[in-house]
Amino acid sequence: DGGITQSPKYLFRKEGQNVTLSCEQNLNHDAMYWYRQDPGQGLRLIYYSQIVNDFQKGDIAEGYSVSREKKESFPLTVTSAQKNPTAFYLCASTPRSGPNTGELFFGEGSRLTVL
Amino acid sequence: GIQVEQSPPDLILQEGANSTLRCNFSDSVNNLQWFHQNPWGQLINLFYIPSGTKQNGRLSATTVATERYSLLYISSSQTTDSGVYFCAVAMDTGRRALTFGSGTRLQVQP
Numbered sequence: 001d002g003g004i005t006q007s008p009k010y011l012f013r014k015e016g017q018n019v020t021l022s023c024e025q026n027l028n029h030d031a032m033y034w035y036r037q038d039p040g041q042g043l044r045l046i047y048y049s050q051i052v053n054d055f056q057k058g059d060i061a062e063g064y065s066v067s068r069e070k071k072e073s074f075p076l077t078v079t080s081a082q083k084n085p086t087a088f089y090l091c092a093s094t095p096r097s098g099p100n101t102g103e104l105f106f107g108e109g110s111r112l113t114v115l
Numbered sequence: 116g117i118q119v120e121q122s123p124p125d126l127i128l129q130e131g132a133n134s135t136l137r138c139n140f141s142d143s144v145n146n147l148q149w150f151h152q153n154p155w156g157q158l159i160n161l162f163y164i165p166s167g168t169k170q171n172g173r174l175s176a177t178t179v180a181t182e183r184y185s186l187l188y189i190s191s192s193q194t195t196d197s198g199v200y201f202c203a204v205a206m207d208t209g210r211r212a213l214t215f216g217s218g219t220r221l222q223v224q225p
Contacts, residue, residue: 099145
């Protein structure tokens with residue numbers, strides 16, 4: 001089955017530690033995205049990538065880093081510089097990178113808790 | 116960037132009632148989607164509807180792009196319809212990624 005796989009689903013981290021969230025898609029989609037959701041809030045864009053080896057900052061990129069070395073993979077690193085990292089992180093992809101990207105599909109998300 | 120406003124923020128219905136959720140946006144768009152987030156956090160695609168009208172069972176949606184709004188209709192609501200409904204849009208110029216509204220939280224009571 002085609003889809004977007006995020007791992008781990010739950011992650012606990014101590015303050016000061018970096019953590020990397022995995023996102024893999026087998027939909028052959030060109031573009032991939034990372035969103036953050038805080039309790040009771042909407043989704044905010046962290047980073048997105050329209051093509052391999054290229055990515056752009058979203059609205060809340062500070063304290064995060066990404067890479068896109070392969071079309072199917074878009075890992076997100078939450079660094080110790082991120083002041084409030086506890087959140088629900090959602091990875092998504094679209095068939096095209098633009099000008100009309102097509103329908104956005106999401107993975108099941110990763111819940112990060114900083115202790 | 117583009118602004119997306121959803122109303123109402125909260126809605127409580129009795130099972131069997133109908134409802135209309137609204138999404139207003141501040142600029143021209145070439146992409147508009149409605150999502151349902153279930154209690155486990157999963158985001159389910161409802162409609163990809165940058166313009167026009169679509170129907171899927173008890174749900175339908177209409178987007179009037181020239182007037183910058185979209186409506187989601189839920190008829191004969193069921194308890195399984197509970198959750199948060201998000202509208203998300205992308206402009207036809209500039210950034211291609213979807214911008215989300217803050218959502219409408221729907222609770223359907225038996």
